[in-house]
Amino acid sequence: MISPAKRLCSSSLSLIKHQWHPIVDDDYLRLPNLIQMIVARVKDRQLTSDIIPLIDTIYPWPHSLKHIRRLHKNDNHLDILLYPSSFVTPLEKTEFDKYFENETRLINIPENPCLLKWQYDICIKEHWPGLAFRENKILEQSQLHKDLTEQDDIILDLFQKIQENDKESHYAIIVDNERQIPLVGSRDYRDKHPLQHSTMVAIDLLAADSVYLRENLIEKFIEKQEKKAYLLNGCSIYLTHEPCIMCAMALIHSRVSTVYYLNKNAQVGALGSKYKLHTLKKTNHRFTVYHLEQINNGDIVNS
């Protein structure tokens, strides 16, 4: 491995602060879809036990909305969600007048449960306060920026070293997470073979029988490692560039654990830019993805 002193000398990255920005499913970045409901105010709270069965026969509360509490008490009032604003057979006027105050109002409720605390906070503040929500600590954690670890610094340094001859090319390094050892590093050969993107070559280098027979670039810097055959379970891949759709799907097939990339690719990037392949619900494997961001005076600047 490289000594820490040597790393500090060679790394210009260490002068600028960087963080990993997680690339997450769009569902975590936006509010749930809203549906408009009619809310009425109960005249006499003693009658609640009559109101509930009545309103349940008119609009039984659907199972899909079980994350919403139909009744909400505030100060001295009791509000109830009657039915969606588009509902066609509303309560008869006589019955309505018997139980509810004149004025109804429209309110939005989230169609699906809130996944994150910030979504819940907005929904209860701006829409309907009666929401069931249980904070998922692991999920909340996965949304946060992550500081670079020592392993990250080592790999970023390795990138600098192997990139020396050709800064334009794309590079990939695969790391065994448990042993914290870089296994293979590859550049990109797409000018000679359209499928030999750095990710594909790195996966090929790690396979027991390499087809492409390209150079493992990190062998100049670290001892040759044993091949980790077949799958990338427990491995991370570091990429100088966001992978294209072919490479991103190859990482799914290979069961990689985490992908870290330095530069986005707006045109073809498949892990955040054009697609978010790692968030597809149909595939049989998912992994976490981080993009390196520069932090200047507390502001986040895209690297």
Add this chain to the structure above:
Amino acid sequence: MALINQQQNHPGQRWMLEALKLAQNALDQQEVPIGCVIIHNDSKIIASGQNEPVRLRNATRHAEMCALDRFFAQYDLSTARKLLSESILYVTCEPCIMCTGALRLAGITKVVYGCSNDRFGGCGSVLDIAQDSMPDTLPLECTSGIESDEAMRLLKAFYMNTNINAPNPKDKSKKKKSRL
């Protein structure tokens, strides 16, 4: 999605039968039975491949990738690109998202496949990489359903064998179309 569904009498049926032979070959070697051939001008097999992730210990060695790699190893890049632009790739199962991307990067513009691939399909089943915009590539015209029953039969045979001791038979139906 430019998907043409032709069940019978497709002019390329004889080529699909060649691809099926390779799929059977893969099955005999305990690989997921998928095969493909690349046909130049409807007259000559210029490359072929079968699924080999197990033998090569590399999960990305799908039939299409094997065929393309073998092909690129034989020709210089500009000759390879010219030949591929005049060719049709026949594959027994819908190319996965990775392979569909690879076919476009390689410059293939026509693919004919058998059964669809609900788990990984890149020609419309999961994503439509065949038609989506991708700089410096041409869209991929897809024809599906050629000899799909036979392609499916082979896949079923594979998963029946490997899952003989599987505790929960429900999983089999989910897995039958997957490529790994």
